[in-house]
Amino acid sequence: xxxxxxxxxxxxxxxxxxxxxxxxxxxxxxxxxxxxxxxxxxxxxxxxxxxxxxxxxxxxxxxxxxxxxxxxxxxxxxxxxxxxxxxxxxxxxxxxxxxxxxxxxxxxxxxxxxxxxxxxxxxxxxxxxxxxxxxxxxxxxxxxxxxxxxxxxxxxxxxxxxxxxxxxxxxxxxxxxxxxxxxxxxxxxxxxxxxxxxxxxxxxxxxxxxxxxxxxxxxxxxxxxxxxxxxxxxxxxxxxxxxxxxxxxxxxxxxxxxxxxxxxxxxxxxxxxxxxxxxxxxxxxxxxxxxxxxxxxxxxxxxxxxxxxxxxxxxxxxxxxxxxxxxxxxxxxxxxxxxxxxxxxxxxxxxxxxxxxxxxxxxxxxxxxxxxxxxxxxxxxxxxxxxxxxxxxxxxxxxxxxxxxxxxxxxxxxxxxxxxxxxxxxxxxxxxxxxxxxxxxxxxxxxxxxxxxxxxxxxxxxxxxxxxxxxxxxxxxxxxxxxxxxxxxxxxxxxxxxxxxxxxxxxxxxxxxxxxxxxxxxxxxxxx
RNA sequence: GCGCUCGUAGCUCAAUUGGAUAGAGCAACGGACUUCGGAUCCGUAGGUUGUAGGUUCGACUCCUUUCGAGCGCACCA
Numbered sequence: 001x002x003x004x005x006x007x008x009x010x011x012x013x014x015x016x017x018x019x020x021x022x023x024x025x026x027x028x029x030x031x032x033x034x035x036x037x038x039x040x041x042x043x044x045x046x047x048x049x050x051x052x053x054x055x056x057x058x059x060x061x062x063x064x065x066x067x068x069x070x071x072x073x074x075x076x077x078x079x080x081x082x083x084x085x086x087x088x089x090x091x092x093x094x095x096x097x098x099x100x101x102x103x104x105x106x107x108x109x110x111x112x113x114x115x116x117x118x119x120x121x122x123x124x125x126x127x128x129x130x131x132x133x134x135x136x137x138x139x140x141x142x143x144x145x146x147x148x149x150x151x152x153x154x155x156x157x158x159x160x161x162x163x164x165x166x167x168x169x170x171x172x173x174x175x176x177x178x179x180x181x182x183x184x185x186x187x188x189x190x191x192x193x194x195x196x197x198x199x200x201x202x203x204x205x206x207x208x209x210x211x212x213x214x215x216x217x218x219x220x221x222x223x224x225x226x227x228x229x230x231x232x233x234x235x236x237x238x239x240x241x242x243x244x245x246x247x248x249x250x251x252x253x254x255x256x257x258x259x260x261x262x263x264x265x266x267x268x269x270x271x272x273x274x275x276x277x278x279x280x281x282x283x284x285x286x287x288x289x290x291x292x293x294x295x296x297x298x299x300x301x302x303x304x305x306x307x308x309x310x311x312x313x314x315x316x317x318x319x320x321x322x323x324x325x326x327x328x329x330x331x332x333x334x335x336x337x338x339x340x341x342x343x344x345x346x347x348x349x350x351x352x353x354x355x356x357x358x359x360x361x362x363x364x365x366x367x368x369x370x371x372x373x374x375x376x377x378x379x380x381x382x383x384x385x386x387x388x389x390x391x392x393x394x395x396x397x398x399x400x401x402x403x404x405x406x407x408x409x410x411x412x413x414x415x416x417x418x419x420x421x422x423x424x425x426x427x428x429x430x431x432x433x434x435x436x437x438x439x440x441x442x443x444x445x446x447x448x449x450x451x452x453x454x455x456x457x458x459x460x461x462x463x464x465x466x467x468x469x470x471x472x473x474x475x476x477x478x479x480x481x482x483x484x485x486x487x488x489x490x491x492x493x494x495x496x497x498x499x500x501x502x503x504x505x506x507x508x509x510x511x512x513x514x515x516x517x518x519x520x521x522x523x524x525x526x527x528x
Numbered sequence: 529g530c531g532c533u534c535g536u537a538g539c540u541c542a543a544u545u546g547g548a549u550a551g552a553g554c555a556a557c558g559g560a561c562u563u564c565g566g567a568u569c570c571g572u573a574g575g576u577u578g579u580a581g582g583u584u585c586g587a588c589u590c591c592u593u594u595c596g597a598g599c600g601c602a603c604c605a
Contacts, residue, residue, distance in 0.1 A: 021544055023551095033547055036585060046585075070548060071585090113605065153605050181604095242605095268603065279531070283603045293605050321532050322600045347533075348598070389541060393534065394598065410553070416567055427564050467545075475542060478552075489560090489569040496564095528567070 001085060002459050005030055005075065008062050013053070025449045028067065028074030035071045046071030082451050083440040086508045089455065090436045096515050097458040101140035106304055107133055109315035110229070110236075111148040114221040115159045117187055118228040119367040121317060124395070125346035126370075127386045129315045130234045131470045131520045135461055138519055144309075147236045148300060151218055152243040153293060159183060159221070160214025167192040167204035185367075191220060228371050232379040233521050245299045249291055252302040252334065253284075261333035271298075276329035279322075298330045305336040313468075318345045318392070344468055345392050352398040373399060380522045384411040387520050388474045410478055414513060415525040417481035420488065421510040422526045428494045428503060435504040446490065447498075447505055450483050454509040457516055470520065477516045484509050 006019055013034070022031040035050040042049060050068035057066040065076040089096050109129030112122045129145070136143045150156075162183040169176040170189050195203060195213065203209050222239075229235065253269075256262045261272050262284065269285035271294070284295040304312055316323070324343045331338040351368050374382055376399055388410070389395045425431065440451065456476070464472040484506070493502045514524040 018547090020547075023544090023548055027548085031548085033586095036547075039585065072548060115605095150605060155605055279601070286603050288603095290603090292603060294603095296605090317599095318533070319599055324532090345533080350598095393541090396540070398540090412567065413553090416565090420565075420568085424564055463544075469545095471542075472544090475552085482552085485568055486570090488564080489566095492564070494564040528565085 001077075001455055002030075004062060004081075005077070008060060009075070012057050022072070022074055025452070026445070027069055027072070028065065028076040029449075029452050030075045030077075031072050032075075033072055035068075035073060077452060079441050079443055079448060080439075082448070082455060085455055086440065086451060086504065087436060089511060090432060090504070090507055093511055093515070096511065097138060097461050099139040099458070099462065101136075102142070103310045104142040104144075104308075105136065105311045105313060106144050106146060106307065106309040107136075107313045107315075108146045108148055108304075110225075111150070112225060113150050113155050114218045114225065115155050115183060116185055116221060117224050118370040120349050120351055120370055120373055121346075121367075123232070123370040123373065123382065124349050124386050124391065125315045125317065126229060126234055127232065127383050127521070128344075128346055128391045128470060130232075131383070131387055131473075132313070132315075132465065132468065134519045134521060135465045135470070135473070139461060139465055141465075144238060145236050146238045146240060149222065149239055149241045150296075151241050152246060152296060156214050156218050157210070158214075159217045160210045160212075162188050163192050163195060163213045163217050164204060164207070164210045167195060167201070171196050171201050172204050187224075191217060194220065228374075231371060231374050232382060240300070240303075242296050242300065245303055246291070246296070248299050248303065249295060252299050255302070255334050256298075256330075259333055259335065271326075271330060271333070273326045273329040276325070276332055278325040278329055282326050294326060294330070297327055298334070301327060301331050301336075301341070302334050305331065305334070305340075310340070312341045314341065314343045315346055315391075316343055318347045321345055342468075347392050347394050349386075350394065350396045352396060353400060380411050381409050383521050384409075384474060387470045390469060390471055410474075411522065412528075413485075414477050414481040414517065416528060417484045418510050418513045418517075418524040419526055419528045421484070421506045424493055424506060425503060428499060430500070430503055432507055435500050435507065438500045438504045440501055440504060443501065443505075444491075446487055447502070450487050451505050451508065453480055453483055454505075454512040457512045460516075461519065473516060473520060477513060480509060480513060480516075 002019070009017065009019070009032070015034075017032045017034045019030055019032055022028050035046040035053065038044075038049050039046045047068070047070065050071050050073050053073055054066050054068045057063070059066065059078075062078060062081045063075055064078040065074075067074050067076070107129060110118070110122060110126045112118055118126070133143050133145050158181065161179070165176050165178060165182065166188045168174045171192060192204075195216065199216070203213065253262070256271065261275075262269055263272065264270070267287045268283050270281045271284050273282050274280060282294050283292055284298065285291050301312075327343075328338040328341060331341060351373075377385075385397055386395070440447075443451070460473055460476045464470055491498075491502065493499055493506070496502070510524075517524045
């Protein structure tokens with residue numbers, strides 16, 4: 001729709017221009033502020049220029065009106081243009097909003113340590129990444145989703161130790177001297193009981209079993225994480241193990257060395273990340289020869305770039321923001337274009353319960369489990385809340401508010417609009433086939449604008465994806481639902497002279513809601 | 529102390545990325561059918577966009593100042 005409009009305007013203007021949406025639909029469906037930028041050049045007032053330009057326009061099939069308002073040029077689309085598009089959309093629902101982008105993208109997200117279940121902070125990145133993937137794929141991008149499993153570092157050993165000690169205390173009933181650092185969540189005790197069942201309680205009798213427990217526990221935790229994700233309908237296409245890449249270190253290291261981006265000092269190997277804006281050079285190999293976490297990420301990104309995608313998107317927790325510079329530097333040092341890597345940050349989520357703040361601490365174990373929240377508010381509500389806010393700003397929400405399934409929750413409002421349309425169709429005893437070929441003409445201003453709004457979805461999707469701001473889509477869906485409810489309250493449909501026209505109009509609205517919801521991982525309800 | 533992110537209605541958040549009168553929901557108050565399901569709609573009230581400057585036709589958006597918040601500042605991941 002937008003493309004046709006741009007083309008039509010281009011023909012008359014014969015120059016570059018900015019196309020935007022007017023603040024008020026009563027002005028028009030699209031607008032351009034071009035008269036302002038021409039004012040200086042032509043030495044005339046924007047108002048006069050806008051008037052002259054409008055006079056030049058041939059309305060053609062597309063436009064119903066081209067009007068100047070305070071220097072802005074406003075375009076109103078014709079009913080027949082919108083109607084043709086509406087008919088096509090109804091007949092091709094699966095193609096609505098599809099685009100033919102060709103870029104290949106590797107999207108990495110969640111990548112939480114396999115040492116415990118997902119908590120509410122992970123959920124935000126998870127839901128955001130999933131929505132981005134769904135929208136991007138709809139637009140034609142070749143997106144591969146990937147989860148990086150940190151199965152190589154200390155934290156896995158710590159998991160084994162925690163399981164071992166927990167088993168000794170809770171299963172063998174022995175006194176345990178807990179070290180300063182260990183995983184203390186209740187899931188550790190649960191897991192120790194599983195270990196007892198699967199491996200026998202003798203496993204807790206010998207320290208030599210810690211190593212084995214850590215590997216066993218890591219696999220169990222990964223399974224748990226996968227099931228946490230499955231509960232909200234998220235499935236990854238690929239899992240990449242940090243450990244499995246470790247023997248490629250030499251290969252990556254040689255590249256860095258060849259480019260003279262590493263040096264040895266104090267028996268450690270450092271990378272010259274300050275050259276590209278990092279605060280300090282970083283150690284990549286310790287004195288004892290063990291590579292650091294950064295080394296793991298260097299190998300991983302080397303591996304990613306070898307796979308030859310056009311673009312790489314990583315969604316990280318905001319606490320990793322200081323890490324971006326060094327990873328980008330490393331990518332550059334390996335000889336790749338670091339511009340291809342885009343790091344999106346998912347900010348912290350502060351959870352409230354009855355107004356009381358919850359402080360989350362990953363190690364201490366008093367964090368909120370994602371699965372708990374999902375079972376309280378449901379996958380749909382969780383998704384919608386998280387996707388309604390910009391991912392990179394702090395978000396606060398109270399679980400209690402989303403416990404009740406009422407109008408406080410916007411997802412119910414949207415579903416209600418969808419279900420309402422469904423109801424009207426059955427009340428009118430009509431089907432889509434009955435109305436899809438009805439011609440939409442002589443519509444009221446409100447109907448005309450509602451039709452336009454419903455057909456706007458493709459542009460919203462494009463905008464949401466390109467700016468990586470999924471809240472544009474949720475905002476759109478809320479607004480469209482609101483327009484529908486408003487229209488419903490002001491117009492009688494069943495039995496009216498315009499019944500069939502309105503039904504066709506509503507069908508497009510429902511379709512737009514349905515497709516939009518689907519792209520954020522929610523199935524629209526036909527009945528409430 | 530340094531760096532990153534941010535500060536918008538009482539609360540939770542938007543604002544077409546520099547455009548028109550800064551908008552929604554919740555909370556408050558007042559209204560609307562003999563329901564195409566009121567799980568809806570309409571209205572009222574609420575703002576010097578933290579503060580102080582600057583850039584230009586035009587600033588919530590960009591630059592500078594200052595105050596405040598969160599997160600980082602490992603040879604942990």
